Amino acid sequence: MKVLTEERQQKIIRQLNENGIVKLQDLVETLNCSISTVRRDLQELEDHGKLVRVHGGAKQITTLQSEPGVLEKSSKNVQGKQKIAQLAVQQIKADEIIYLDAGTSTEAMIPFMTGLDSILVVTNGVQLASKLADINIKTYLVGGELKNTTKAIIGADVVETINNFRFNRAFIGVNGVHRKFGFTTPDPNEAAVKRAVLKQSELSYFLADTSKLNEVSFAKIAALNAGVLLTDEHNHETLQQFEQAKKVMEAKR
Structure with missing residues (x-):
């Protein structure tokens, strides 16, 4: 179970890196799991400083001076x-x-x-x-x-x-x-x-x-x-x- 959780969370982080934001419903479909499971994953990732939860999903953590090339x-x-x-x-x-x-x-x-x-x-x-x-x-x-x-x-x-x-x-x-x-x-x-x-x-x-x-x-x-x-x-x-x-x-x- 722990491995599955890690795999899901790695996929969430990959999607965040690609798009800057992830939608809750999209994650439910791509990860093939329940909405409550995705919410727990997002909560855990936020607790570890990996993302910021927003209404309907999550987004990358940025700073006031963050400016990608x-x-x-x-x-x-x-x-x-x-x-x-x-x-x-x-x-x-x-x-x-x-x-x-x-x-x-x-x-x-x-x-x-x-x-x-x-x-x-x-x-x-x-x-x-x-x-x-x-x-x-x-x-x-x-x-x-x-x-x-x-x-x-x-x-x-x-x-x-x-x-x-x-x-x-x-x-x-x-x-x-x-x-x-x-x-x-x-x-x-x-x-x-x-x-x-x-x-x-x-x-x-x-x-x-x-x-x-x-x-x-x-x-x-x-x-x-x-x-x-x-x-x-x-x-x-x-x-x-x-x-x-x-x-x-x-x-x-």
């Missing part, structure tokens, strides 16, 4: 990010000027943007700019300091450049979404760039998969009412916590 982030919650990305692209209209924030959530939008060759995109993401050029979208890459871990261009030069632009829509990646602390990210320099973008955009969207909800990072970007929250979360009780946002849009299952 691009490769690590790109492998987590891939399906959720793709659904959010598709929903985000559906908001874009022909001939608009769009800002795409550096990050894996916004990068996931690009495969769905083929055919939008009448728009202009401004970005601080080096990888995003390259991929946008590959699908023949006119792109302006702002200049400044390159942050190696996230491949984002940051710094005062970026903020100054952005202050001279206007955007129809901005799509912003975040590390945390919290009812009290709003939208946050670990790096104050990246937060400053995001805040500058928000001031220059007619409408802003924050892309946050389920693992980002109820998380808090070091640097505040904005309050919840600064824009529209795009997420793959569908639990009504969870989404109610973010009703201060201008609108909460859920990606289709």
Whole structure:
């Protein structure tokens, strides 16, 4: 029995490492055990500091300064990010000027943007700019300091450049979404760039998969009412916590 318990818990940790969050019902199905057994496993793992239980499941333990690199982030919650990305692209209209924030959530939008060759995109993401050029979208890459871990261009030069632009829509990646602390990210320099973008955009969207909800990072970007929250979360009780946002849009299952 002890071996079976260890095997279940190892599978739970593996799923957490892959997705950042696990759902109770999904674990019941994949582990082929009762809901009470899964709850006991989650409780035991939480007691040992391996995870944090949340409504309907569990999530990884993070700190205020936790910031995975691009490769690590790109492998987590891939399906959720793709659904959010598709929903985000559906908001874009022909001939608009769009800002795409550096990050894996916004990068996931690009495969769905083929055919939008009448728009202009401004970005601080080096990888995003390259991929946008590959699908023949006119792109302006702002200049400044390159942050190696996230491949984002940051710094005062970026903020100054952005202050001279206007955007129809901005799509912003975040590390945390919290009812009290709003939208946050670990790096104050990246937060400053995001805040500058928000001031220059007619409408802003924050892309946050389920693992980002109820998380808090070091640097505040904005309050919840600064824009529209795009997420793959569908639990009504969870989404109610973010009703201060201008609108909460859920990606289709």
